[in-house]
Amino acid sequence: MNRPVAVVGAGSLGLGTAWHLASLGHPVTIYDPRLTQRVSRTRSSTELNGTTASLGVLMGHVFRRSSGRGWRLRKRSMELWPLWINRLQRFVPELALQTPLLQVAGDEATGIRLNGLASQRQQLGLKSLSPAELDAIWPRAEHGGLRSEQDGRVDPLKLQQSLRRALEEHQVTQVAEPVDTLERHRSGWRVVRTGGQRDDFAAVVICAALASSALLAPLDHDRPMTPVLGQALRLELKEAPINWQQWPAVLVDQGVNLIPDGPNQLLLGATVEPGSEAAEDPLALMRSLHGKAPDWLKSATVVEHWSGLRARPVERPAPLLEQLEPGLLLASGHYRNGVLLLPASAEWIAAELNHNLPITGA
Template identity: 55%
Template sequence: MSHSIAVIGAGAIGAGTAWWLSRSGHQVELIDPELAQDPSRHSSSPLTGTSASLGILMGHVFRRSSGRAWRLRRRSMELWPLWVEELSCPDEPLLLQTPLVQLATTDEEAALQRKLVEERSHLGLSFITADRLADEHPDWPKSSHGGLQSNHDGRLDPLILQRSLRRQLHRLSVPMQTAAVETLHRDGNQWQLQLSDGSRSYADTVVVCSGLASQTLLAPLGHARAMDPVLGQVLQLRLDNPDALTPHWPAVLMSHGVNLIRHGSDQLLLGATLEPGEQPLEAATLTMRALNGHAPTWLEQAEVIGHWHGLRARPSGRPAPLLEKLEPGLILASGHYRNGVLLTPATAEWVSEEINEETSKA
C-alpha cells in the first residue's frame, strides 16, 4: 500500500511542499479552508502570510555566511529558477524579477556592503557608489552612501505563485480539501484528521504548515511550539508622475528599512512594517509611508489606492523556521517569520528528504 501524506495549510510553504512531494510521486492531500477561494488581497482582516507578502527573495544579501539559515537561503536561491520554470504557464507567467538594490543609510552600512561584495561578487553582488547613484538614478530615493546591488535576488508575485502551485496540484490530481483541520490524533498506524466540515481524513504522515495555527494543532499532542504574531502592512500607491519609475528601477529597492516595488507602469508597493500583535498601528503606516522621513516629493504625493496587512509567525525562543520531525509521521514546517516565500523550495526539499528517509526505513 502506498504511503499517504496530508499537508495542513496551503500558503507558500504548504502548497509548495504538497506540489514538490506530489511531483516526486508521493500520494498527497492538501487541506486549507483558503483553498475555497482564489488567493487575493481584498480583506479587512489579516491576510495569510503568503497573500500579504511582497514575495521578496533576499537570498544572497544575507549577512551571515554559515549556519542553517544561510544554507536554506542558498538552497532556495538555487532551486527557485527550476521552480519558476516548472510552475509558470503562458496564460499567467510566474516571473523571477531581479535585481534587488539596498541603499545604504550610513557609512558603516556601506562599509559592510562593500565587504559583502568582496566576498560574494561570484554570487552577483556589486556596489553602486553614491556618485553613480546620483548620476544614473536621480529618480531613486537619495543615498549619499551608495548601495548594494544583488543581481540574482529579487522577487516574485506571491498571488501568482499560489495560483501557479494550485494549477500544478490540480494537474497532478492532488485532492484539495476546503476545510480546516480541527484536531489531529493517532489512530493505529495512521493519523486521523478531524475537519471543520465534519469529515475525517487519514494519512500515514502529516506535514503541519499552518502558520500561527500550527501551535494549536500540535500542543494537545505534547509538542508545544509557541509562535508570536508579527504584523506587516503594505501600501499600494499610484504615482502622479509615472515617469518617476524609469525602466532602470530594480525589482526591489530597499531604502531606510522600507521596500519599494514597482507594480505595473505607474504604481509602487511599499512595505512592510514589523509590528507586535495582530492590530495594525497607524503610526507604523505613516512612518513607512514617509520612508522614515526620507521620502522624495514624488513619493509623498503618490495616492494610496490599496492597503493590507498580514501576520508572520515568529517562533518564540527558537530560531526561525521550525523545521522538525516531531515524531514518526509528524513533521512541522512553519514559523518562517520574515522569509517564508524565499525559503519555500528549500523547505519543501527538506520535508521530502525527511519523508523519503522515513519511508525507506519502513
C-alpha cells in the same frame, strides 16, 4: 508509490510542499478552508493569508551571515527558484523571477558591511554601488548600496495561482475544511476535520503558520509563535521623475520594500510591528521612509492598503523545520521569508519523508 501524506495549510509553503511531494509520487491531501476562495487581495485584510498579504521579496544572497542554517536555506532556495519558476510558468506564464534587488545602506557602518558582502559574493552576482552610481535612481543613498543580480521578487498571487493549478494536474486532494485535531493512529496519523470526518495518513506536514501551535499543543509539542504584522500600500505617483526601466525589481531602504508595478504605480511594504492590529504610526513611518522619503513619494496617492500576519517563533530561530515524531513534520514560523525559503523548505520536507516512510510500491 509512496504512502499518503497530509499537508495542513495552503499558503505558499503548504501549496509548494504539496506540489513537490506529489511530483515525487506521494499521494497528497491538502487542508485549508481558503482553498475554495479565489487568490486575490479583494477580501478584507483579516482574511488574507501571509503569502497573499506579502510582496514576495527574495533577499537570499544579501543575507548578512555566511554560515549557519539560515544562510544554507537561503542559498539553496535561490538555487532552486529558477527551476521552480521554469516548471510553474506553464500554468501561469506571467509568473517570473523578477530581478535584481538593490539594498540601500542607511549609514556608514551598513555601507561598509554591504561592501564586504559584495567582495565575498561576486560569484553570486553581488556588486557594491557608490552614491554617484545610485544618484539617478535614489539620490538620497549617501552611503551607497548593494545590487544583487539574482535576488528580487516572485509575485505571491501568481505563485499561488500557479501552484493551485499544478496541484490539480498532480491530482492532489484539496479539502476546504479546517483541521480540528491531529491524532496518533496505529503506525501513522489521523486528521480530524472540524465537521467530524477522520482521514488516515502515513505522515502529516503542518504548514499552518500561527495555527500550527494549537494543533501541536494536544500532542505535547510546545511551539509557541507570535504574530507580527506586515503592511503594504499601492501608490499612484503624481510626480514621477523616475524611469522605471532604470529601477531594480525591488529597492530596499531602511527595511521598507519599494517595488515598481506598472506605469506610475509603486508597491510599498514592510513587516514592521508586533501584534495583530494595524497601527497608524508604523504605517506613517513606512510611508515617509522615516522622514527621508523623496518629494515624489510623499505626494503619491494611496490607492490600496492591506496587511497580513506573519508567524514568528518564540525563543527559537525562524523557520521551524522539525520532525517532531515519526511522520509528524512541522514547517512553519517562516516570519518574513515564507516565499523566499519555500523551495528549500519543501526539499527538506521531502527528504525527511523519503528517509522515514516505508515504500509501499515500486
